Amino acid sequence: MAWANMIAELIMVGTELLLGEVIDTNSAYLAERLAAIGVDLFYVTKVGDNQGRIARLVKEARQRADVVITSGGLGPTVDDLTKEAVAEAFELDLVLCAEALGAIEARFQCMQVPMSDNNRRQAYLPRGAKPLPNPKGTAPGVLLELADGKAIIMLPGVPVELEAIMEGSVIPYLAQRAAGDNGIIFSRVLRFYGLGESNLENLIKDLLVAQTNPTIAPYAGSGEVRVRITAKASSEAEATDLIAPVEGELLDRIGEYFYGYGDAGMESVVANLLLAQDKTIAIAESCTGGLVSNMLTNVPGSSGYYMQGAVTYSNLAKEAVLGLDSRLIEEYGAVSEQVARAMARGVRQWANTDIGIGITGIAGPGGGTDTKPVGLVYIGLSSAQGELVQRRVFNGDRLQVKERAALAALDMLRRHLIESKTEKV
């Protein structure tokens, strides 16, 4: 089938989705990945754990689409019914798949947990279906190719499992199905921080409209914006040649906000800069409560640059741990440029590192005043090159303020590392 015409449809399974207890993030992820490889998506449906309704939907979707992807209902419990529903829809029986059973048994062995009969159920697939390896959980994905060449793909509802199977098995399968023997789909993602999605679109609207091959698609992430450039070509080399000039044009216009490529988040970019410059860091956090340290230590090998951190929540802790002069807090308040600066300096001395970061602010919901509203955050950075402080006001709820403050601190660190490096050249 011709790539540009491939149509997918999503069916999100789970009664909890229909009671509003869980917000469905899987369909947004799946939609983005399908758009990235040029697959059209016209309908997404949520349905409860009801075999008859799921079966009816799968049948309808198969009429409208070339590929139907389901999320959820592959778990070990009796209300996990997606495979049963697909079997009903296409009048297939469920048969034990030795490959799937082996994978499940192996997983339980390495977990050193006894395997229950319910998990055996997860190894039964509609006749003719293939299991898709699940590196993050027990429920294998399922690929069922129908006689007319259409495909039903079943994925577990747990996001990390769904994404692992999507990236590892489904995207390669769809790309191969779509591009056929002579062609590949290749895409590169550019990540930008500090630029709103609507501003981005104003700055590159003409490129978005003119896009053919490669295509350009902007996506709003949490606190950042990503732009995916996707080319269809006969080889990766040809695809990168197609992508290069478009990437160049983008960076000419908004390169100031560019921070990295692909899956590497801000914390990975910062980590690589710290390692490359052989610099160590310590973090003193108040309003972010350990989030910055947590993000930096999410990167494998972080012990190479991350030495220690302090979450100095109480004023007493700020003074006792970081050696702040108590008059500083009395005079300027705990949320102030002066305290952020002193925290950065203090944590750098405390940990004896090249760089110190200090963050103090009001995450809310309480604690705001007219002069110091909820969302006000000061970020200090101390290094051999000197000291900097940023004043920011973030909107959003408590967790959003924490996230946005942490990302701002990492971007401030990133810019400092790039500048201080060029200084040395």
Added chain:
Amino acid sequence: MAWANMIAELIMVGTELLLGEVIDTNSAYLAERLAAIGVDLFYVTKVGDNQGRIARLVKEARQRADVVITSGGLGPTVDDLTKEAVAEAFELDLVLCAEALGAIEARFQCMQVPMSDNNRRQAYLPRGAKPLPNPKGTAPGVLLELADGKAIIMLPGVPVELEAIMEGSVIPYLAQRAAGDNGIIFSRVLRFYGLGESNLENLIKDLLVAQTNPTIAPYAGSGEVRVRITAKASSEAEATDLIAPVEGELLDRIGEYFYGYGDAGMESVVANLLLAQDKTIAIAESCTGGLVSNMLTNVPGSSGYYMQGAVTYSNLAKEAVLGLDSRLIEEYGAVSEQVARAMARGVRQWANTDIGIGITGIAGPGGGTDTKPVGLVYIGLSSAQGELVQRRVFNGDRLQVKERAALAALDMLRRHLIESKTEKV
């Protein structure tokens, strides 16, 4: 129509939903509000800004449901097509609604912004439809009652506007439509930690199979399991009477793993216990890298019990900050029962708190050995009652190990708080 049987269907309109650029939170809100007033919801569909597809869906939904609620596509731009699609579906023309136009004009007057012709478009409704006042924006909601008594309700996609019209007009309308029979659906969610979903089901399978009213549905969260008990009754009091014995039976069987109700995660439960017992805490983290501190400070008011934390990543930091005897790490290794115990004791003394927690482990992917594999974590707890250490081995990738270790530490803290409290009684 009988209230308990009223069936609704949601249609979420917007191409951005099909590109994964926006996560749909409106449908979760609408689903929750409908469930709360006893309206059944079987399908939610997302569709792009395509008049033909929207019209087709509205027609299909009208066959399946008594009330069809759409979200989005009421804006002033040319790709806002929901009203046009509904008019097409039921062969109605669009007519200018003076009441709607007056409201839009009044809004622009009070905003002191000139009104564009596009906004005039927002005052055109399918013939026979009524506008629903929008206190938060220019697009009025729309109520269209069909000859057979079924209703099509159109709401704007902006969440604050959608919620304002839902609460102000739609809920009262549905309640009035339901006049007489005022049955409700009431559900309670029980949260369990330390019990796999499949093990849970083995322990309560007979209850799941026998379920009628109330119904029981287990579902897996990240590192925990939740069980939703849902009753249909004529009042909340009657519903809770139906739920009580089922909840009692569940707690008799698996109460050992129960930690809380509803939306309150482990960190909130622990926070409430600390506040209730007026106890303070400090955390020393190695492999979790600040995650436990971050979770505890995600709870509003955490400054009431959370004093300070240390992320002692390097061995030097463990010794310098927490006063560990360097021979301890030499003799037993940084990942050991002895070091976890010393970290807990050290951070408690360092911060002068009632409780200290120390966590050391191997998050991976590197650093594992035969005797100390990736995923091995020791959690120490120090308090006036003494000291405890837990040894755990978690599977999963680096981030999963961090998450599972953090949850295990919070549960260990929770159990300690419950036991130490009863000691005092």
